[in-house]
Amino acid sequence: MVMDEGVIKYHCDWIKGKSVEGFHITALMQKRDLMHSLGLIGVYENGIGFGNISHRINNSYQFIISGTQTAHFPILKPEYYTVVTNFNIEENSLTCCGAVKASSESLTHAAIYYYQPEIMSIIHIHNHQLWQELMFKVPTSNPDVPYGTPQMAKEMFRLFDEENLGTEKILVMAGHEDGIISFGKNLDEAANILLNFIDKTDLKSS
Known part of the structure; x- marks a missing residue:
């Protein structure tokens, strides 16, 4: 499999600025x-x-997300987060405002926030062992659908409709090697879902 994680595939209208000033992002x-x-x-x-990780802003479709090309930082400072202010799944485009561009998976986050208004936080992690363990045991995206595309965003809708994703709150991205997404009504719930699966299967991170 060709590894192309971190590559932005959507059209990004980037408004460079200090967008997270005024937002409380300590928990994020x-x-x-x-x-x-x-x-x-x-x-x-x-x-x-x-x-990457994101959190919805109040009850809007806007959200704060970690920036692209920032995964190497052990501690991610506020300037490496950005605000997605608008998006269009059909056109594979979004607008973000911040000192960095939004993560390459931002459209997938957007689709989940759009489809489920009660979801407030999303975490996208990689762990090869957990990815293999959970494949097709929890909601799993079509292996032919690559990450960062409108098709992957629409896969989120299918998983909600057909595979009980709204209850499970965790999914495996079969076409995005090692990729797993969890979400919840807050950051604690999104994180605990992941950590509970890791504890139950006695896995170590990749």
Whole structure:
């Protein structure tokens, strides 16, 4: 499989600025750095980064997400987060405002927030053992659908409709090697779903 994690495939209208000023992102930063410390967000030996985290802004479709090409930082400072202010899944485009561009998986996050208004937080991690263990045991995206595309965003809709994703709150991205997404009504729920699966299967991070 060709590894192309971290490559932005959508059209990004990037408004460069200090977008997260005024937002309370301490909890978001803490959860992201925890995921990094566990090896669930990080960088492969070939230098390609993986993993990201986001949180919805109030009851809007806007959300704060870790920036692209930031997975190597053990501690991610506020300037490495950005705000997705608008998106169009059909056109494979989004607008973000911040000092960095939004993560390559931002459209997938957007699709989940769009489809499920009660979801407030999303975590995308990589762990090869857990990925293999959970494949087709929890909601699993079509292996032919690559990450960072409108097709993957639409796969989220299918998983909600056909595979009980709204209850499971975790999915395996079969076409995105090692990729797993969890979500919840807050950051704690999204993180605990992942950590509980890791504890139950006695896995170590990749």
